[in-house]
Amino acid sequence: MLAQAVALLATYGAVAGYRRLSVSIAGLDAVFFTKVLYFASGAVVGAPGPLAFILDQSIARGLRAYRPRLEEEIGLRNPRSSRPGHRATAGAYAATACT
Numbered sequence: 001m002l003a004q005a006v007a008l009l010a011t012y013g014a015v016a017g018y019r020r021l022s023v024s025i026a027g028l029d030a031v032f033f034t035k036v037l038y039f040a041s042g043a044v045v046g047a048p049g050p051l052a053f054i055l056d057q058s059i060a061r062g063l064r065a066y067r068p069r070l071e072e073e074i075g076l077r078n079p080r081s082s083r084p085g086h087r088a089t090a091g092a093y094a095a096t097a098c099t
Helices: 004-014 014-020 031-042 057-073 089-098
Strands: none
Touching: 004 014, 004 031, 014 031
16 A cells, blocks of 8 residues: 555655545554655655645644634635535645645
8 A cells, every 4th residue: 555655656746645535544644644654745756746745733733723714715604604514524624725
């Protein structure tokens, strides 16, 4: 699984690697596989897109704090409403933050 994720990272970028690992290794969370992809992205020359980042507790807290503003910016939340239009996934936030 790890080799497949690194191959996807090298060919398609960090988001593809995250998607592969996030659904395939039971018992391991984002803290583990984001570290693997972070260090792999530093070693892979010419990988498309931004480098992978580590999703640790501090980053997760920052993303949660940024969520309402991000939902509003990408049209998932009406600025006058406190409720989002629909739920988006953490992957959508990460992918949006990487672009």
